[in-house]
Amino acid sequence: MSESIAIRARDIGKGFTVGKVTTRVIEGLHVDVLAGELTLLSGPSGCGKSTLLAILSGLERPDAGSVMALGEPVWALDRRALQRFRLHHIGFVFQGFNLFPALDAVEQVELPLSYLDLGAAETRRRAEAALDEVGLAHRRHMRPAELSGGEKQRVAIARALAKRPQLLFADEPTSALDSISGQTVIDILHRAARAHGTMVLCASHDPRLIAHADRVLRMEDGRVLTDEHHPHPPIGLDVSR
Amino acid sequence: MVALARKTLVYEWRRYLPASLAVAFSGMLLLVQLALVFGIFDSAAVYINASRGQIWAGYPGTQSIDLGRSIPRDAEVHLLMNPQVAQVEPFQWVNGDWRGSRALGSVSVFVSGIDPAATGLVFARAIPPALRARLNEPGAIIVDRADLPKLGIAVGQSGILNGQRVYLVGTTGGLRALGGVNIVTSLATAERLNAGGDLRPAYYVARLRDPARAEAVAAQLDPHGRLRRYAVWTAPTLAARTVHYWLFETGAGLGVVFMSLVVFLVGTVITSQTLMGAVAGSISEYATLNALGASHRALSRVVMEQAGWVGVAGLAGGGILSALVLALAHSQDVPVGITLPGIAACATLVMGITMLSGMLAVRTLRNADPARLLR
Ligand SMILES: Nc1ncnc2c1ncn2[C@@H]1O[C@H](COP(=O)(O)OP(=O)(O)OP(=O)(O)O)[C@@H](O)[C@H]1O
Ligand SMILES: [Mg+2]
Numbered sequence: 001m002s003e004s005i006a007i008r009a010r011d012i013g014k015g016f017t018v019g020k021v022t023t024r025v026i027e028g029l030h031v032d033v034l035a036g037e038l039t040l041l042s043g044p045s046g047c048g049k050s051t052l053l054a055i056l057s058g059l060e061r062p063d064a065g066s067v068m069a070l071g072e073p074v075w076a077l078d079r080r081a082l083q084r085f086r087l088h089h090i091g092f093v094f095q096g097f098n099l100f101p102a103l104d105a106v107e108q109v110e111l112p113l114s115y116l117d118l119g120a121a122e123t124r125r126r127a128e129a130a131l132d133e134v135g136l137a138h139r140r141h142m143r144p145a146e147l148s149g150g151e152k153q154r155v156a157i158a159r160a161l162a163k164r165p166q167l168l169f170a171d172e173p174t175s176a177l178d179s180i181s182g183q184t185v186i187d188i189l190h191r192a193a194r195a196h197g198t199m200v201l202c203a204s205h206d207p208r209l210i211a212h213a214d215r216v217l218r219m220e221d222g223r224v225l226t227d228e229h230h231p232h233p234p235i236g237l238d239v240s241r
Numbered sequence: 242m243v244a245l246a247r248k249t250l251v252y253e254w255r256r257y258l259p260a261s262l263a264v265a266f267s268g269m270l271l272l273v274q275l276a277l278v279f280g281i282f283d284s285a286a287v288y289i290n291a292s293r294g295q296i297w298a299g300y301p302g303t304q305s306i307d308l309g310r311s312i313p314r315d316a317e318v319h320l321l322m323n324p325q326v327a328q329v330e331p332f333q334w335v336n337g338d339w340r341g342s343r344a345l346g347s348v349s350v351f352v353s354g355i356d357p358a359a360t361g362l363v364f365a366r367a368i369p370p371a372l373r374a375r376l377n378e379p380g381a382i383i384v385d386r387a388d389l390p391k392l393g394i395a396v397g398q399s400g401i402l403n404g405q406r407v408y409l410v411g412t413t414g415g416l417r418a419l420g421g422v423n424i425v426t427s428l429a430t431a432e433r434l435n436a437g438g439d440l441r442p443a444y445y446v447a448r449l450r451d452p453a454r455a456e457a458v459a460a461q462l463d464p465h466g467r468l469r470r471y472a473v474w475t476a477p478t479l480a481a482r483t484v485h486y487w488l489f490e491t492g493a494g495l496g497v498v499f500m501s502l503v504v505f506l507v508g509t510v511i512t513s514q515t516l517m518g519a520v521a522g523s524i525s526e527y528a529t530l531n532a533l534g535a536s537h538r539a540l541s542r543v544v545m546e547q548a549g550w551v552g553v554a555g556l557a558g559g560g561i562l563s564a565l566v567l568a569l570a571h572s573q574d575v576p577v578g579i580t581l582p583g584i585a586a587c588a589t590l591v592m593g594i595t596m597l598s599g600m601l602a603v604r605t606l607r608n609a610d611p612a613r614l615l616r
């Protein structure tokens with residue numbers, strides 16, 4: 001397993017101003033996130049998990065500090081370069097599945113791939129492979145309306161994985177799901193980290209996930225309080241049931 | 242490439258239907274009002290368009306055919322002296338006062354006195370020779386069948402025109418005038434109806450040996466000079482003067498422009514609102530695509546493509562609607578005039594509505610901020 005640092009964040013600071021009141025959400029935060037691991041960002045609601053995810057993934061500019069992702073200074077890139085960086089290296093899984101109602105599962109996965117100009121055949125091949133990886137090959141021609149919540153989230157994960165990102169960010173990926181679906185989802189994320197050496201950073205306050213993470217970062221008041229490594233977290237093997 | 246725009250349109254057609262309908266109705270309104278206005282203008286120039294002959298001589302400065310005044314009889318001789326002219330025919334114009342049945346009171350009418358000969362030029366396109374020959378009977382008149390209710394008589398019955406008894410010998414189509422009823426009589430009958438008035442005709446119409454040379458011959462025949470007592474135009478020129486007159490002097494042209502603007506505005510508001518609603522409804526999907534690396538430009542293309550398809554569907558629907566409405570109008574003898582440039586102008590405006598709406602909807606995409614997906 002690779003021990004290389006995928007993301008190195010230093011002195012991150014972020015505040016939000018609402019009206020005349022500025023709230024510091026993240027203050028002087030340092031963190032290194034490793035490739036090939038599932039890192040869980042846990043902590044009470046409102047402690048800044050999602051905000052940190054947005055800063056590390058190039059979606060929200062921090063007020064202070066620097067983020068090096070895969071050796072690139074993320075917040076020194078211009079808008080277009082940042083977008084290209086996201087296109088080539090970053091995958092996202094959100095709490096809401098955000099699938100297009102009109103597209104079937106394969107098309108959902110193909111859509112972001114199509115911006116990589118891989119050609120129709122390769123795009124289709126990768127999309128099918130990604131659906132297979134999340135155990136949904138048999139659902140590939142179904143639209144979101146015909147899929148369960150857990151299946152929808154797995155399609156969303158396949159969509160994020162299909163472009164083979166080195167960095168995968170997931171914000172509360174299981175909180176809309178029942179515990180078995182949630183278990184399946186976290187296993188898929190975990191195996192993606194192992195199989196492809198992907199850095200998976202997952203924000204969640206779901207305590208059930210803690211046991212499944214390689215590493216748990218506990219946040220409170222905009223800082224990382226504890227940093228625990230779990231040497232051999234269990235991985236469920238059968239997701240395709 | 243996943244056809245996101247088209248698949249979404251097909252799958253969520255209900256959501257886009259109002260936009261397509263707005264576009265269809267806008268197109269229909271634009272085309273129908275244009276067709277009606279053209280139809281009205283055509284009927285203002287019906288005396289010219291329904292006649293053969295390429296040259297018209299009339300009172301200098303006449304702005305519209307219905308504003309003609311008597312011109313000297315030597316104009317006829319002058320026209321005939323040109324070797325290009327094969328035939329000259331007077332056209333008498335008399336304002337009339339009609340009394341048919343008592344219930345309808347009096348109706349003001351335009352009396353056209355024409356040569357009833359089979360070779361006659363005026364109204365040759367509207368009145369078949371057999372019917373035309375019946376104008377030889379003293380007091381015989383012909384009207385457009387759509388004007389019968391206004392006159393209150395049927396074929397074979399009689400009425401009082403300028404105090405004289407006249408008989409309706411037949412009806413035809415394509416004679417409707419603007420703002421009154423056209424009554425066609427022979428020159429002799431017209432003269433009788435104009436007793437006490439100027440007996441000289443308002444126009445002379447000439448047929449040329451070579452119709453293609455009308456422009457040049459008209460220029461030759463026009464007496465020029467400030468003191469000329471009549472002027473010479475080609476038939477299309479006089480028709481265009483008439484249309485121009487109605488378009489600008491009556492305010493109808495401004496009305497068309499104004500109505501088109503209103504239709505454009507209303508169409509754009511409804512279409513853009515619908516498209517914006519559709520974009521707003523999928524905003525987190527768009528934001529997710531953006532997070533995964535799709536550029537705003539790529540997303541804008543999806544929205545513009547949707548607008549384009551909405552426009553195409555609307556154009557097709559508008560075409561069908563217009564055809565139905567215009568067919569109905571035609572069957573009711575409502576004058577409609579459709580020209581290819583008119584259709585092209587309407588189609589352009591309609592696509593303008595959808596493209597502008599698309600651009601407005603693209604602005605909604607600005608809300609597709611992927612950072613908002615992380616909360
Ligand atoms: N765009 C914003 N404008 C103003 N305040 C914001 C904004 N985004 C986040 N915040 C505030 O920052 C704080 C941290 O928010 P964040 O979403 O990172 O919390 P979280 O740890 O993800 O919480 P949860 O577990 O409930 O998702 C909250 O107090 C929130 O109100
Ligand atoms: Mg959150």
